[in-house]
Amino acid sequence: MTAGLVMDLASIVALAYGLYYRRHHRRDLLFAYVALNVGIFAVVSLLLVQRVDVAVGFGLFGVLSIIRLRSSEITQQEIAYYFIAIVLGLVNGIAGAWPLTALLLDAVLLAVMYVADHPSLLGRTRHQVITLDVVHSDPDLLRVDLESRLRAHVLHCVVTQIDYVRDTTVVDVRFVTPAQRAGVR
Known part of the structure; x- marks a missing residue:
């Protein structure tokens, strides 16, 4: 023992x-x-x-x-x-x-x-749950908005919650920043 x-x-x-x-x-x-x-x-x-x-x-x-x-x-x-x-x-x-x-x-x-x-x-991919102050009906516009806010390339995003009363969207996002894409840490 x-x-x-x-x-x-x-x-x-x-x-x-x-x-x-x-x-x-x-x-x-x-x-x-x-x-x-x-x-x-x-x-x-x-x-x-x-x-x-x-x-x-x-x-x-x-x-x-x-x-x-x-x-x-x-x-x-x-x-x-x-x-x-x-x-x-x-x-x-x-x-x-x-x-x-x-x-x-x-x-x-x-x-x-x-x-x-x-x-x-696998450290280059990041994950974050984000609450947006807008509801996007078009998935492409959502992706563009996320990439603009994160200053990163969005690999995958899933809307987990939409609140039309408060005009918010909760999104689960996987992304890679430009520095990570270039291999710089």
Whole structure:
């Protein structure tokens, strides 16, 4: 269990501090990732040491699965970090009999997150939800308006809400700025 704890703490520090925080700078989620990981590790370790009915184990994970992240909106990227934090806790909590396998899995998970979330991989495309003070009936005019306001090339836009009373439009936009198109960061 000690080896598993050391590997778990090293892996969550690498994920939360080494990857996530250095790239995304959200302290609140940094704390959440570490707390969730260590909590999962503790529960799995306890379930392995103390013989417990399988129903109790499923019940505990059922409780974990219904916890919703209601305090603030998080992105799909941040959900991926949550998932990896959970998996690292599970892998290292079970690691007692196979520490080398767990170490290898930790390295693979961290390497995948490093590459998959690397800014140079897909960092050129930006995403934003924008509220416009106008309603466009023509999609081409909407695109021109967005490109003018953002000073960027719009790749994709979806109108998510129109309010004819307040004359507003909410649009989910994917775009690339001129500097990003040229490869300058």
